[in-house]
Amino acid sequence: MSRHAAIQKLEQKMMKKDVADFAIGDTVRIHTRIVEGEKERIQMFTGTVIARKGTGLSETFSVHRVAYGVGMERVFPIHSPRIAKIEIMKRGAVRRAKLYYLRGTSGKKSKVKGKIVSAPKAQASAPAATEA
DSSP states (O other): HHHHHHHHHHHHHOSSOOOOOOOOEEEEEEEEEEEETTTTEEEEEEEEEEEEOOOGGOEEEEEEETTTTEEEEEEEETTTEEEEEEEEEEOOOOSSSSSGGGGGGGGGGGGOBBOOOOOOOOOTSSSOOOOO
């Protein structure tokens, strides 16, 4: 087995199988495991995904948010064991691959349009109740 194939096999083992399907412009809530001494807790970070980079085990995504008037940004590795869960709060309709222009904005300028997601349709084949 070549060195390259061995590394790929190892990476496949370490990659998460249940990664949330999110895209650029989505508002997400990331549940991060924080270890403080002997204790472990979950801390949440909510923001807009402004970039995704890389492939495979080294894939990362950047999340931007404005809190108390100060813009902050964090980069998370998708397959990190520190990430407990990624929740999708809202889908965003964007026309860019990277939303770096959100960094210097605030208020209405920093909003991303929402994508309308249709709910699953009710089954039409159910028998209709007849009135007697």
